[in-house]
Amino acid sequence: MPGEARTLILSDTHLGRPGRVTVSALRPLWQGFDRLIINGDAAELQLPKCRAAGARAIDELQRTAEHDGIDLVLISGNHDAYLSDTRYLRLLGGRVLLTHGDVLHKSIVPWSRHAKLLAQQHDEAMDHATAAQHRCMNFRHDLSQHLAYRERMGISADGRDKGLSSLRNALLHPIKVAKVLAYWRSVPTLVHRFVEQCDPSAEMVVLGHTHRQGIWRRHGRVILNCGSYDLPGRPRAVVVGGHTVSMHKIGWSGAGFVLQNNALFEQRFTAPAIKPVTPQREPLAA
Numbered sequence: 001m002p003g004e005a006r007t008l009i010l011s012d013t014h015l016g017r018p019g020r021v022t023v024s025a026l027r028p029l030w031q032g033f034d035r036l037i038i039n040g041d042a043a044e045l046q047l048p049k050c051r052a053a054g055a056r057a058i059d060e061l062q063r064t065a066e067h068d069g070i071d072l073v074l075i076s077g078n079h080d081a082y083l084s085d086t087r088y089l090r091l092l093g094g095r096v097l098l099t100h101g102d103v104l105h106k107s108i109v110p111w112s113r114h115a116k117l118l119a120q121q122h123d124e125a126m127d128h129a130t131a132a133q134h135r136c137m138n139f140r141h142d143l144s145q146h147l148a149y150r151e152r153m154g155i156s157a158d159g160r161d162k163g164l165s166s167l168r169n170a171l172l173h174p175i176k177v178a179k180v181l182a183y184w185r186s187v188p189t190l191v192h193r194f195v196e197q198c199d200p201s202a203e204m205v206v207l208g209h210t211h212r213q214g215i216w217r218r219h220g221r222v223i224l225n226c227g228s229y230d231l232p233g234r235p236r237a238v239v240v241g242g243h244t245v246s247m248h249k250i251g252w253s254g255a256g257f258v259l260q261n262n263a264l265f266e267q268r269f270t271a272p273a274i275k276p277v278t279p280q281r282e283p284l285a286a
Helices: 023-030 048-067 115-128 137-158 166-170 174-198
Strands: 006-010 035-039 071-075 088-091 096-099 204-207 214-218 221-225 236-241 244-252 257-268
Touching (some): 006 023, 023 048, 035 096, 048 071, 071 088, 115 137, 174 204, 174 221, 221 236, 236 257
Parallel strands (some): 006 035, 204 221
Antiparallel strands (some): 088 096, 214 221, 244 257
8 A cells, every 4th residue: 555664674684794795785675665674694793704894884784774764673693693682573463473593493503513512502591491481482582692692702712713604614515515405494394383382373484594595384374584695695585565575586786786576475464463472581591
């Protein structure tokens, strides 16, 4: 309908990494929108060599969005843990859940060189957690955020920051490639299980994190992944206008990224929205 606010959702821009993904290159995407949500890993703050550039890029992004009259919302991911206090969002009365996706796996990603340690710390926290905390969105996201920060400290301490992408490095090792592919196959099921436990009223989930764009359905629930601007590329955008949610390809014009008009997916929510019940924030287990 005319006058309806329009929201653009992106993910995994990893601003600060060398390459063509800059604020000026992304800027054409949000023209004509009222709100921009970056669903995690807006900046590369995990790898020491990129942190300063990532911080400068976030400052530029905020100033540019303000200049353009865009309401900017940053959801923190695992590469920019604590960039924002926002770890997830519910849209359309709770029927659409936005979360970066690092909360799905106890190791954040199974091919990380810190995977075993992170999984151990995750299990210890969950063993000390109450049954209510196991079902609590805030607790589960806080734990994931804490683990991401611990991994960041591990990267800084062990001096092994040898590449710009754990996924890129993983593809150089056959065993890690197998872990990547197995994880990609499992993600839609992991999403469904997590949401059934923590937010069963959500009918659609929008995430990123895995760098694999896609559209899936699990038991009637729609799962949209916006992919990444880094390897393997093929980023997507999700558009919310009124009660309609659509996913679109993102192309390259030579000077910047462009949003393709034709929708890969579209769904209009017509039934009355369900008002979600937000669990009370509980502290991390000791």
